[in-house]
Amino acid sequence: MGKRITIDPITRIEGHLRIEVEVEGGKVKNAWSSGQMFRGIEMILKGRDPRDAHHFVQRSCGVCTYTHALSSVRAVEAAVGVKIPENARIIRNLLHGAQFQHDHIVHFYHLHALDWVDIVSALKADPAKTAQLSDNVSNAPWGGSAYFRQVKERLQTFVDSGQLGPFNNAYWGHPAYKLPPEANLMAASHYIEALRLQAKAVKMHAIFGGKNPHLQSLVVGGVTSVRDLNPDRIGQFLYLWKETQKFVKDVYVPDLLTVASFYKDWGAIGGTTNFLCWGDLPESDKEPESLFMPRGVMMKRDLKGVKMSDQEKVTEHVKHGWYEDGDAKHPSKGETKPQHGEYKPEAKYSWLKAPRYDGEPCEVGPLARVLVAYAKGKKEIKDVVESTLKKLNVPVDALFSTLGRTAARGLETLVIGDAMEGWIMQLVGNVKKGDTQTYQSWKMPDKGMGYGLNDVARGALGHWIEIENKKIKNYQYVVPSTWNLGPRCEKGKLGPVEESLIGTPVADPKRPLEILRTVHSFDPCIACGVHVIDPDSNQVYKVRVV
Numbered sequence: 001m002g003k004r005i006t007i008d009p010i011t012r013i014e015g016h017l018r019i020e021v022e023v024e025g026g027k028v029k030n031a032w033s034s035g036q037m038f039r040g041i042e043m044i045l046k047g048r049d050p051r052d053a054h055h056f057v058q059r060s061c062g063v064c065t066y067t068h069a070l071s072s073v074r075a076v077e078a079a080v081g082v083k084i085p086e087n088a089r090i091i092r093n094l095l096h097g098a099q100f101q102h103d104h105i106v107h108f109y110h111l112h113a114l115d116w117v118d119i120v121s122a123l124k125a126d127p128a129k130t131a132q133l134s135d136n137v138s139n140a141p142w143g144g145s146a147y148f149r150q151v152k153e154r155l156q157t158f159v160d161s162g163q164l165g166p167f168n169n170a171y172w173g174h175p176a177y178k179l180p181p182e183a184n185l186m187a188a189s190h191y192i193e194a195l196r197l198q199a200k201a202v203k204m205h206a207i208f209g210g211k212n213p214h215l216q217s218l219v220v221g222g223v224t225s226v227r228d229l230n231p232d233r234i235g236q237f238l239y240l241w242k243e244t245q246k247f248v249k250d251v252y253v254p255d256l257l258t259v260a261s262f263y264k265d266w267g268a269i270g271g272t273t274n275f276l277c278w279g280d281l282p283e284s285d286k287e288p289e290s291l292f293m294p295r296g297v298m299m300k301r302d303l304k305g306v307k308m309s310d311q312e313k314v315t316e317h318v319k320h321g322w323y324e325d326g327d328a329k330h331p332s333k334g335e336t337k338p339q340h341g342e343y344k345p346e347a348k349y350s351w352l353k354a355p356r357y358d359g360e361p362c363e364v365g366p367l368a369r370v371l372v373a374y375a376k377g378k379k380e381i382k383d384v385v386e387s388t389l390k391k392l393n394v395p396v397d398a399l400f401s402t403l404g405r406t407a408a409r410g411l412e413t414l415v416i417g418d419a420m421e422g423w424i425m426q427l428v429g430n431v432k433k434g435d436t437q438t439y440q441s442w443k444m445p446d447k448g449m450g451y452g453l454n455d456v457a458r459g460a461l462g463h464w465i466e467i468e469n470k471k472i473k474n475y476q477y478v479v480p481s482t483w484n485l486g487p488r489c490e491k492g493k494l495g496p497v498e499e500s501l502i503g504t505p506v507a508d509p510k511r512p513l514e515i516l517r518t519v520h521s522f523d524p525c526i527a528c529g530v531h532v533i534d535p536d537s538n539q540v541y542k543v544r545v546v
Helices: 041-045 050-060 065-080 086-115 120-124 127-137 145-161 181-201 203-209 231-262 264-268 366-375 379-392 402-432 480-485 496-501 513-521
Strands: 003-007 017-024 027-035 275-277 280-282 291-293 296-298 314-317 354-357 447-456 459-468 471-478 529-534 539-544
Touching: 017 496, 017 513, 027 480, 027 496, 041 050, 041 471, 050 065, 050 459, 050 471, 065 086, 065 447, 065 459, 065 471, 086 181, 086 203, 086 231, 086 280, 086 402, 086 447, 086 513, 120 145, 120 181, 127 145, 127 181, 127 231, 145 181, 181 203, 181 231, 203 231, 231 264, 231 379, 231 402, 264 402, 275 366, 275 459, 280 447, 291 402, 296 366, 366 379, 366 402, 366 459, 379 402, 402 513, 459 480, 480 496, 496 513
Parallel strands: none
Antiparallel strands: 003 017, 003 529, 017 027, 275 296, 280 291, 314 354, 447 459, 459 471, 529 539
16 A cells, blocks of 8 residues: 555645545555535525625635626526626626736746745856846846846845745755756746736726725626726726736746746646636627637547537536535536535545536636637637747647646736737727716516626636525536536546546655645645655654645
8 A cells, every 4th residue: 555645735725625645656546635615605695686696706715706706797697688788798808807817927926836946946046147047038127147146135035034934834955846046046036026016917906896806896787887987097907907918928928938848747747638618708799609718628638529518518416525415416406515524535525516517527727728729729829839839849748737737827828918908999999989888787587597607717617596586596606626626426537636646756755746736737726734644654744835
């Protein structure tokens, strides 16, 4: 029997996640993903006014709050039969695009980079050589020997004080780190600069959303931003978009390519089999035809066999979740009946249900979206994917991996960010014509059923609502991290994260950096101890991680 490694809770994510793996012969042989938190918002919503639903579901998360509100209002709009004005659609797209820009930058630099970048190694870097490297691979507006010497001195101050702050309790010096000191110093400096940038980028939500997190401008029927449709407000948004997109082009994507060039072997590690996306960013009221990021499902990595995804084929399984036993159900008929018990990998071991599409587990998120768009021949995606594969000199199969998942997140940020300029100009054109309508009035029916689909930073999101006597009779939603981090289903099929960990090399069971690398690549949104159990000696190692 191999070593049993338990990482609980996982850090650099939102929420509480436990990952347990068996390691044999230096590789992961088996894996279990366990969501460790129950909220039950679906239960809280019963009997409430449908118009209030999006305010509650936003509180599911403090990171991707706008996206839940968007799915929720879409579900209610479908149930009551209202079509939103063009300006409302554009503003929703701009808010969603801003979410992608901000969220993906934060993920790469502040949640995922430390899996690839050895901060302490940067102390060995030559600032002059780092400046030369930066000039060769990046168009960052900062640099030079003096700049990188200053960054190195700041890091040295952290180390000398014994207080590494955000870089504390990590696996520095781990053999899985491959970047040379100069690349580590450059990446560390960009980590700091990204902190400054993301604080500006988040303001885009405040311009048309009122605040962040938990935007207030979304309503069933449109948005309440009509007073903000003036040159000054649009100009503020445009300025922040330009600065953010410049960072994506000049820093984020070049950093992604630089880091990836040292980790090409990870183009064959951490992959899954099936991929699902609902698509999003509609460019007219015709869906799914007008979705900028297309809808689709890919089974068995078949790039030539992409089909249109259908929400009717979704079911949720509870055999291995802490819920009352029952048959797999479509979300519109779903039930949330919690029944907590012991953690038993062979039985029930997670608060997450197990979503399945046509009976199969599916990865959702940036990689799924990019694969579907690439397979469907969407030019913007196809061009950047092929260019990236060529620059890295890796085959298309390398996309099906931890490296591919990380790259896809950056590439779609670039593409969606570029598209935002056109939406801003459409909004400007409408205002110039005197069209400032952002809301369509409607009446609440006695009964209704509807669903709202979107594809958010972390993947496919769906909300389903049933209205009776003008109140919420039933409400269910299936979120990206449930798709990705859910447990086995009633047929014993592993969830995507569980599947992705099988075969992962683990150089040091006491410091399972490689496991964190793949788990973080999914950007879990479900916090910091690692427990490594050696079944041969029954010894337990406790290792804190950042």
